[in-house]
Amino acid sequence: MNKKEKYLAKTLYGLENILAGELEKINAQDIKILNRAVSFYGDNEVLYRANLELRTALKILKPIKKFQTKNENVFYRKVSEIDWTKIFKLEQTFAVNTTVNSRIFTHSRYIGLKTKDAIADLFRKKKGKRPNVDPRMPNILIDVHISDSDCTISLDSSGAPLNQRGYRDQTGVAPLNEVLAAGMILLSGWNGKTNFVDPMCGSGTILIEAGMIAKNMAPNINREAFAFMQWLDYDAKLFFDIKNELQNKIIKRPEIKIVGNDISETVLRMARRNLNKVGMARNFIELENNDFRDFTPPPAPGIVITNPPYNIRIELEDSIEFYKEIGDNFKNKYKNYDCWVLSADLEALKHLGLKPEQKIKLINGKLEARFNHYKIY
Numbered sequence: 001m002n003k004k005e006k007y008l009a010k011t012l013y014g015l016e017n018i019l020a021g022e023l024e025k026i027n028a029q030d031i032k033i034l035n036r037a038v039s040f041y042g043d044n045e046v047l048y049r050a051n052l053e054l055r056t057a058l059k060i061l062k063p064i065k066k067f068q069t070k071n072e073n074v075f076y077r078k079v080s081e082i083d084w085t086k087i088f089k090l091e092q093t094f095a096v097n098t099t100v101n102s103r104i105f106t107h108s109r110y111i112g113l114k115t116k117d118a119i120a121d122l123f124r125k126k127k128g129k130r131p132n133v134d135p136r137m138p139n140i141l142i143d144v145h146i147s148d149s150d151c152t153i154s155l156d157s158s159g160a161p162l163n164q165r166g167y168r169d170q171t172g173v174a175p176l177n178e179v180l181a182a183g184m185i186l187l188s189g190w191n192g193k194t195n196f197v198d199p200m201c202g203s204g205t206i207l208i209e210a211g212m213i214a215k216n217m218a219p220n221i222n223r224e225a226f227a228f229m230q231w232l233d234y235d236a237k238l239f240f241d242i243k244n245e246l247q248n249k250i251i252k253r254p255e256i257k258i259v260g261n262d263i264s265e266t267v268l269r270m271a272r273r274n275l276n277k278v279g280m281a282r283n284f285i286e287l288e289n290n291d292f293r294d295f296t297p298p299p300a301p302g303i304v305i306t307n308p309p310y311n312i313r314i315e316l317e318d319s320i321e322f323y324k325e326i327g328d329n330f331k332n333k334y335k336n337y338d339c340w341v342l343s344a345d346l347e348a349l350k351h352l353g354l355k356p357e358q359k360i361k362l363i364n365g366k367l368e369a370r371f372n373h374y375k376i377y
Contacts, residue, residue, distance in 0.1 A: 003043065004029065004041045004042060004043050005041065005042070005043075005047075005062060006039065006040075006041055006062070006063060007039070007040055007041070007042060007046075007047065007050070007060055007061065007062050007063075007157070008034075008037050008038075008039050008060070008061045008062075008063060008154065009023065009037060009038045009039075009040065009050060009054065009057040009058075009059070009060050009061075010036060010037050010057065010058045010059045010060075010061065011036055011037060011038065011056050011057055011058055011179065011183075012036065012056075012058070012177065012179055012180055012183065012362070012363060013035075013036055013361075013362065013363040014183070014187075014360060014361055014362040014363065014371075015056045015179070015180075015183040015187075015362075016033045016034070016035075016036065016037070016038055017033065018056050018183055018186045018187060019038045019054065019056045019057060020033050020038050021186075022053070022054050022055065022056060022057075022186075023038060023040050023050070023054070025053075026042075026046055026049040026050060026053055026054075027042070027045075027046060028040035028041065028042045028046050028050070029041045029042060044233065044235050044238060045238060045242065047060065047062075047157060047228060048226075048228070048238065048239050048242050049242060050157075051157060051158055051162065051220060051226050051228070052218045052219075052220050052221060052223075052242065052243065052246060053218045053219070053220075053246070054162065054219075055179070055182035055183070055186065055209070055212075055213070055219050056179055056182055056183045056186065057162050057179070058161050058162055058163055058179055059143075059156060059157075059158045059161060059162060060156075060157045060158050060162070061143050061154035061155065061156055061157065062154055062155045062157055063152050063153070063154045064082060064087070064153055064154060064155060065078070065079075065081075065082055065152070065153045066150070066151070066152050066153075067151055068149045068150060068151070069104075069146075069149055069151050070104065070149055071104070072105075072110075072114055075105075075111070075114055075151065076114050076117065076118050078151070079114070079115055079118035079119070079153065080118045080121065080122055082122075082153065083122070084119050084122050084123060085122070085123060085126050085127060086232075087140070087155070087232070088131070088139065088140040088230070088231075088232065089131075089232075090123060090127050090129055090131050091131070092131060092139035092140055092230060093131065093132045093133065093134035093137075093138045093139050093140070094116075094119065094131055094132075094133060094134070094138050094139065094140040094141070094142060095133060095134060095135045095138035095140075095141055095142070096112045096115045096116055096141075096142045096143075096144060097112075097141060097142070097143050097144070097156065098111045098112045098115070098143075098144045098145075098146075099143075099144070099145045099146070100144075100145075100146045101146070101147050101148070102146050102147065102148050102149070103148065104148065104149060105146055111144055111146060112144070115142065115144055115153075116133055119131070119142075120133075139230040140155070140227070140230055140231075141155070141156035141159060141227050142154070142155060142156070143155070143156045155227075155231070156227050157226065157227055157228040157231075158226060158227055158228075159225060159226055159227035160223075162179070162219070162220060163177050163178040163179040164178075165178055165208075165219055165220060165222075165223075165278070166220075166222055166223060166277065166278075167208055167222075167274050167275075167277040167278040168203070168205065168274050168277075169270075169273055169274065169277065175202070175203060175205060176202075176205045176206065176307050176342075176364070177364075177365075178205055178208075178209060178219075180362065180364060181205045181206045181208075181209040182209040182212075182213070182219065183362075184206070184305055184340065184342060184362070184371055185206070185209055185210055185213060185305060186213075187360060187371065188303060188305060188338065188340050188373070190210070190213070190303050190305070191213075192210075192213050192214035192215075192216075192254060192256065193256065194256060194301050194302050194303060195256055195257045195258070195259070195297070195298045195299070195300075195301070195302035195303070196210045196214070196256065196257070196258045196259070196302065196303055196305070197258075197259050197260075197261075197297045197298070197302055197303070197304045197306075197337075198210075198259075198260045198261070198304070198305060198306050199261045199292040199295050199297070199304065199306055199329075200261070200262060200263075200292055200306050200307070200308045200309070201260030201261060201262050201268075201271060201287070201306075202262060202267050202271070202307075203267050203270040203271050203274055204260055204270070204271030204272075204274050204275060204285075204287075205274075206260075206305055206306070206307065207258055207260045207271070207275070207285055208274060208275060208278055208280065208285075210258055210305070211258055211275075211278070211280045211284070211285050212278070214251070214254040214256060214258065214284075215250050215251045215252075215254060215280075216249050216250055216251050217250045217251075218246045221243065221246055221247065221250075222278070253284055254284055256284070257284065257286065257298045258284060258285045258286070259285075259286045259287075259288065259297065259298055260285065260286070260287050260288070261287070261288040261289070261290055261292060261295040262287075262289065263289070263290065263291050263292070264289075265289050268287050268289055271287055272287060275287075292308075292326070292329060293325060293329055295333075296333060297333060297334060297337070300334075300335060300336035300337055301336055301337070302334075302336075302337050302338075303337065303338045303339075303340070304330070304334060304337055304338070304339040304340060304341075305340045305342075306339075306340070306341055306342070307341075307342045307343070307364075308322075308323075308326060308341065308343060309322075310343045310344050310345035310348065319345055319347075319348040320347070320348050320351045322348070323343075323345070323348040323349060323351045323352050324351050324352070324353060326341070326352060327351070327352035327353035327354050327374075328353065330352075330354065330374060330376055331353075331354070331376065334376045335376055335377070336376065336377070337376050338373065338374075338375055338376075339354075339373070339374045339375075339376060340371060340372065340373050340374075341371070341372050341374070342362065342364065342369055342370070342371045343369060343370060343372075344364055344367035344368060344369040344370075346368075346370060349370060349372065352372075352374070354374040354376075355374070356372040356373055356374055357373045357374065357375050358372065358373040359371075359372050359373075360372075360373075
């Protein structure tokens with residue numbers, strides 16, 4: 001039986017509760033909600049499922065040592081106390097990723113170098129040689145997080161961030177993070193059973209995430225490599241059994257409409273290519289090329305989730321008038337729809353002319369945004 005280990009799933013601000021709910025569904029245990037992260041316990045099956053199935057996780061880390069450090073010498077000694085020869089082999093390459101928020105340590109790159117030195121010196125002492133560092137395609141990825149004097153050393157089980165699903169070759173001017181798009185859909189409560197519309201869809205991220213939910217398709221089912229595949233306890237048979245099970249659960253053609261619209265034919269071409277990459281181009285997602293004012297949604301009931309332009313990221317001639325027109329459009333064309341709008345233009349959002357049922361604070365890139373819900377009667 002697999003041993004249960006502690007893990008940390010990193011996410012975006014405002015999605016912690018959604019991520020905790022996803023972890024419950026894959027039988028993770030002792031789930032604790034933190035700031036932009038959720039900790040949990042699980043065996044190898046839970047770890048593999050977390051990387052394949054979680055829509056709102058950015059990374060899955062396995063903490064291996066926590067300690068306090070007051071200077072670089074203490075830091076080096078503490079890292080040297082870990083027996084790295086039991087974690088990876090001499091012939092494997094490694095890299096170090098650092099996040100530092102500390103008055104003691106001001107350069108994350110320097111901490112990365114000290115970590116590499118401590119690991120290399122330990123290998124040389126025990127094995128007579130040091131492993132190679134490969135910053136681009138390492139076998140083992142080590143995560144160092146320092147907050148003031150608190151330090152956590154972890155193994156990164158994911159490798160490339162989990163929001164990089166592999167379908168997005170091209171994007172528009174201000175693309176939405178895939179994890180944020182999926183999180184918005186899950187926050188709305190949409191379950192893939194009613195029509196779904198994005199009247200300003202850009203390169204299609206929200207549409208694709210909705211399509212994967214409707215098809216019961218694990219977000220990283222098509223990814224070929226995860227960092228845990230290089231770990232000494234990797235169970236290839238278990239991983240491929242889980243992957244085959246998830247493949248068999250995919251719904252070929254859901255009986256709903258998912259429709260995207262955008263004014264720009266250029267970004268719609270990008271959206272078509274992205275849909276193609278995930279096998280949805282000629283499936284059940286339709287794309288239309290209109291100004292949002294001229295677009296007609298499919299019959300209700302349905303849901304709108306959209307991330308319209310806002311003056312901070314894409315220049316608008318008159319953002320307040322633009323948002324007023326969005327609200328008027330909802331009132332006239334979207335009766336019996338639930339409409340959700342993400343925007344960081346908090347002033348313009350007030351001029352939508354509709355009373356929000358819910359206001360959820362999210363962070364889009366570095367911008368504080370609101371994800372507002374409007375019910376159109």
